[in-house]
Amino acid sequence: MNAQRLDRLPNLWRAASAAGLDEAGLLLYRSNLLGSDLRITNFGGGNTSAKITEIDPLTGEKVSVLWVKGSGGDIGSMKRDGFATLYMDKLESLKGHYSGLADEDRMVGLFEHCTFNLNPRATSIDTALHGFVPHAHVDHVHADAVIALAAAKDAERLTGEVYGKEIGFLPWQRPGFDLGLKLGAMATAHPEYVGVVLGGHGLFTWAETAQDCYETTLRIIQKAADWLAVNERQSVFGGAKILALDAAARKKLAQELMPAIRGKISAGSSPKIGHFTDAPAVLDFVCSHDMATLAPLGTSCPDHFLRTKIRPLVLDFDSAKPDVTRLIAGLDAAIAAYRADYAAYYEACRHPNSPAMRDANPVIFLVPGMGMISFARDKATARIAAEFYINAINVMRGASGVSAYVGLPRQEAFDIEYWLLEEAKLQRMPKPKPLTGQAALITGGAxxxxxxxxxxxxxxxxxxxxxxxxxxxxxxxxxxxxxxxxxxxxxxxxxxxxxxxxxxxxxxxxxxxxxxxxxxxxxxxxxxxxxxxxxxxxxxxxxxxxxxxxxxxxxxxxxxxxxxxxxxxxxxxxxxxxxxxxxxxxxxxxxxxxxxxxxxxxxxxxxxxxxxxxxxxxxxxxxxxxKIWQGEWRTQRARSNHVSEDDLEEVYRQRSLLKRSVxxxxxxxxxxxxxxxxxxxxxxxxxxxxxxxxxxxxx
Ligand SMILES: NC(=O)c1ccc[n+]([C@@H]2O[C@H](COP(=O)([O-])OP(=O)(O)OC[C@H]3O[C@@H](n4cnc5c(N)ncnc54)[C@H](O)[C@@H]3O)[C@@H](O)[C@H]2O)c1
Ligand SMILES: [Zn+2]
Structure with a gap:
């Protein structure tokens, strides 16, 4: 079956749950519903907004306020405090301050001046994209099925073919103030649109009520998935090139390979935690003809490569003649080449004020016939990186199944990866704990x-x-x-x-x-x-x-x-x-x-x-x-100390020099x-x- 074909996305909106919620409550309800399904958006990906009439705490007058998911967080699990709130009139007035692309970063600083009600939540770079769309409710999601269209060579034509006149198209551009202006202008000029596909990136949809917006988002994603299912070429990824190892052999190889990789990529930096998956979508890809050409193209949606790095490391392994010793012996050279390539990318693309180069080690390792291994600072981050690469695989499959897949241009990827605002987001992350990245085995752990x-x-x-x-x-x-x-x-x-x-x-x-x-x-x-x-x-x-x-x-x-x-x-x-x-x-x-x-x-x-x-x-x-002290030992100790079992703890306390229980x-x-x-x-x-x-x- 076609991987892009979704079992119908269920409509989870329940009138009973929505009843009694205020506008912000409805926005949160919708956001959590959207984020609960990874086919709609990846973890931490996308954002939602509503323009809500509020009472200004100073003047007591009614004002329009943009509630929009703030920086960081995940729409699936976010709470009410995850939204930033901005005066709409102040946000609109920023248009007068904007003088072109070189102004992008300064504009984000100005968002702070639009804050309504002293809300401390930092605004995200997508704020302008929500604020300038002249509709009350706006969703932005990274659905694999839609990104598959958006990352195809002829994305605009495909968008037209799938959606006719209800969805517009904007070519790839780094999200920010400028893209917000373009999106707002397009939505204003085309009242017939219910959304826009952003090239190489994802989907924007809108409506006048929270429920309508939610249902529109589902419908538009489903339409892309259905279209891809009908139109995909027969041989996925150019067909299978090799056979996968059997499940037990895949696991055994992961067990042998992962510690070897871990040692090499943790040296000189903090230790990392690994994650292994041989999910069907991954196996299809790592056994395919086209992996060799698709993997180096890199991922497309910015969210994907921020988590996975722009490219995975494909290890040289022949599953028909598995030789683990050779595979492990080749790791040093393969990882060194990856790091050199990453450093070259950094040097070629850096700007004078770019943050220093980050860890050059790969995050995603693809092993032909075996699966995918990811490594990151902690287990959740490693697992999520793997999930993101599966998103990327779905996108490559969808795009190459109906057209040709294109990754993001290198400089564009760099400008996002090393964007000063992205760096600020990293700096806001909590500092690692003393044992972050370490794994412990405890015998008698129960x-x-x-x-x-x-x-x-x-x-x-x-x-x-x-x-x-x-x-x-x-x-x-x-x-x-x-x-x-x-x-x-x-x-x-x-x-x-x-x-x-x-x-x-x-x-x-x-x-x-x-x-x-x-x-x-x-x-x-x-x-x-x-x-x-x-x-x-x-x-x-x-x-x-x-x-x-x-x-x-x-x-x-x-x-x-x-x-x-x-x-x-x-x-x-x-x-x-x-x-x-x-x-x-x-x-x-x-x-x-x-x-x-x-x-x-x-x-x-x-x-x-x-x-x-x-x-x-x-x-x-x-x-x-x-548990030792619950059994026979307790009885014996009580007997030999001539006390009742209940008094035993006191006996030992008195026996200690410090007179304390341990x-x-x-x-x-x-x-x-x-x-x-x-x-x-x-x-x-x-x-x-x-x-x-x-x-x-x-x-
Ligand atoms: N509790 C004390 O007063 C005390 C004092 C000195 C030393 N110790 C030592 O501390 C350690 C932990 O003891 P505890 O007090 O938590 O007792 P406990 O009985 O609560 O925990 C010991 C655990 O070891 C597990 N275990 C037993 N045999 C095992 C086996 N063959 N393989 C794997 N697991 C096995 C048990 O199932 C149990 O969960 C033990 O080594 C014990 O000798 C305890
Ligand atoms: Zn996005």
């Missing part, structure tokens, strides 16, 4: 201490893979953390640290989901108590398997992945006070915990050469939240410190979090 560590690392910006043998607890922990920190950053996988293959699978998942790993917290554990005479071989062995061998298996796989990445890394072992302080009646547990501590020190020695730090945190008596969050704080940049010069260390215990003082 337990009391593990989940607290996850929460602490997520709060610092890390992505987290929870790995635990308890699948029910894992699902609960993942759901809770996703609700707090967002789905993108949290993954979970069942793991038995005593199984070699299970450990290997967990690290492979980290590679596939995040592109690699930076932090490994080895925390999975159990507790047991028995006098030596009563310690069965099975009990002894179970402690050794989970706490000693398990920590070895996890560390070994961590080292393999970290060495492949070549970015250093940090491991933290959650051992125990009992690993330092001998304790009667728990020799199996104490001995296994001592093995952990010594293993950490051996690994600190071996890891140093690779920038891999290995440290240990020793908790003691963390009763709250811990909580999972306290342990998490220590783990986060050792894992993160504050401890970048510490390895082979032990940090006790036990409220003070003289027996466990290190010496």
């Amino acid at each position: 337990g009391g201490i593990g989940a607290a560590v996850a929460s602490r690392l997520l709060a610092d910006g890390a992505c987290v893979l929870l790995a635990d043998i308890d699948e029910a607890a894992l699902a609960t922990a993942q759901a809770a953390l996703s609700t707090r920190f967002g789905k993108d950053q949290v993954r979970a996988i069942p793991l038995d640290v005593t199984s070699e293959t299970s450990v290997i699978d967990s690290f492979a998942m980290a590679a596939q989901e995040f592109g690699g790993i930076d932090i490994v917290v080895s925390n999975a554990g159990i507790a047991s108590a028995a006098t030596v005479a009563d310690t069965s071989l099975a009990l002894w062995q179970n402690n050794m398997d989970i706490l000693a061998t398990g920590y070895f298996l996890v560390a070994r796989q961590a080292f393999r992945l970290l060495q492949l990445q070549g970015m250093g890394g940090s491991m933290v072992f959650v051992a125990s006070k009992n690993g330092l302080a001998a304790s009667a009646g728990a020799s199996a547990y104490c001995t296994a915990k001592a093995a952990e501590i010594h293993l950490a020190r051996c690994l600190a020695l071996e890891g140093a050469a690779f920038g891999i730090r290995v440290n240990t945190v020793n908790p003691d008596a963390v009763l709250r939240g811990s 909580l999972p969050e306290d342990v998490a704080e220590a783990v986060a410190f050792l894992a993160g940049p504050l401890a970048e010069k510490s390895t082979g260390n032990i940090l006790n979090v036990d409220a003070g215990n003289a027996q466990a003082f290190t010496r």
Whole structure:
């Protein structure tokens, strides 16, 4: 089936939901409906507006105010405060200040002087395009089906053919004041138009009511999609050139390739997080004849290339004779060539006042027969970059299916990418958190201490893979953390640290989901108590398997992945006070915990050469939240201390030097410190979090 053919865009407008909303409420309602469907506009793409009569707070008189989506944000998820508000008469008066294209940037500064009601929301560069259209409601969206027409060689002719006299056409021009004037003039001169296609860019539509505007936007997009479906050539992208690898092989290749790429593109800059997709639209493209000619043309809609860079890097890979070693060996040269090409583009197109060159590494990697990998500062940005490139693929498919696809001219692309206003937008973005761009794997991540560590690392910006043998607890922990920190950053996988293959699978998942790993917290554990005479071989062995061998298996796989990445890394072992302080009646547990501590020190020695730090945190008596303390261990400890289970926490508090209870969050704080940049010069260390215990003082 034709990829451009949309299942009919559903009309989601509900009279009951709209009833009782004021004009701004209707605008927000419409905006959220439009943004809820990626076929209508990409994430963060497009904007909406309404001209609304308001009471001026100073004069008490009625004034016309433009409500228009402000800079940044996304129409699908925006709230009322996402709109900038401007006096229409002041906005109109700016026309008298405008003296030509060289004035563009100055005009944006003047928008601030039109602000109604002290609204602090920054205006977007599309403000003039909304303000100068003489209709009450205006939508601007980046629908793939419409951009496919707009990015075709003969975009204007196609627009006429599809829409007749109801939609106008303006050739590509960078959005701004000047384009706003042109759009306004066209809308005024053609009352019969319900919108305009902007060449190489997207769609503007308008109407006199919010509902009418919404329905017009849907109808116009649907019309383009239907027309493309009927008129597209039979062989998409010139037909398939190669066969795709099977699904399992595609995943395996992603798992091997992503850490290698990650190491090379993170060197010298901040670490990046990866995203892999082999969605059908991507596979069609990367297996096709025409990928080789289309990919270098670059993307068209400005929104696309701001997220994906103007061009992807197509890796040299033969899926018929897959040779991963060769693929990885070729990465250095391929990435270096990409960077050189990007630097040449920057040098050739820069203006005297252009911002400094940004990261020259590719964002999108296309692998023939396998799929697409994207890398960005965090998981959401990497995923969204991939979604944008899928938009670009849809556009190339639509345009080349009915005509020839054209990308944006290089200088035009540069002028948007390095536009001072775009730079200002980047500067407004929140500063990265200490662990932004880093990925952590936490064994026993569904337990009391593990989940607290996850929460602490997520709060610092890390992505987290929870790995635990308890699948029910894992699902609960993942759901809770996703609700707090967002789905993108949290993954979970069942793991038995005593199984070699299970450990290997967990690290492979980290590679596939995040592109690699930076932090490994080895925390999975159990507790047991028995006098030596009563310690069965099975009990002894179970402690050794989970706490000693398990920590070895996890560390070994961590080292393999970290060495492949070549970015250093940090491991933290959650051992125990009992690993330092001998304790009667728990020799199996104490001995296994001592093995952990010594293993950490051996690994600190071996890891140093690779920038891999290995440290240990020793908790003691963390009763709250811990599953260990809910079972038999709790009963035994209460019995041996001759107190009730409820009084146990108080017993341990009194036993500590500081007379305080130790909580999972306290342990998490220590783990986060050792894992993160504050401890970048510490390895082979032990940090006790036990409220003070003289027996466990290190010496
Ligand atoms: N709670 C304490 O008082 C205390 C004191 C000293 C040390 N520790 C250590 O802290 C770590 C975390 O303990 P907690 O208190 O959060 O207990 P917890 O039971 O709440 O968490 C431990 C987690 O490890 C998981 N796990 C057990 N066996 C596993 C295996 N084979 N593979 C993968 N996962 C497995 C469990 O399912 C559980 O979710 C353990 O290593 C424990 O020995 C805890
Ligand atoms: Zn746009």
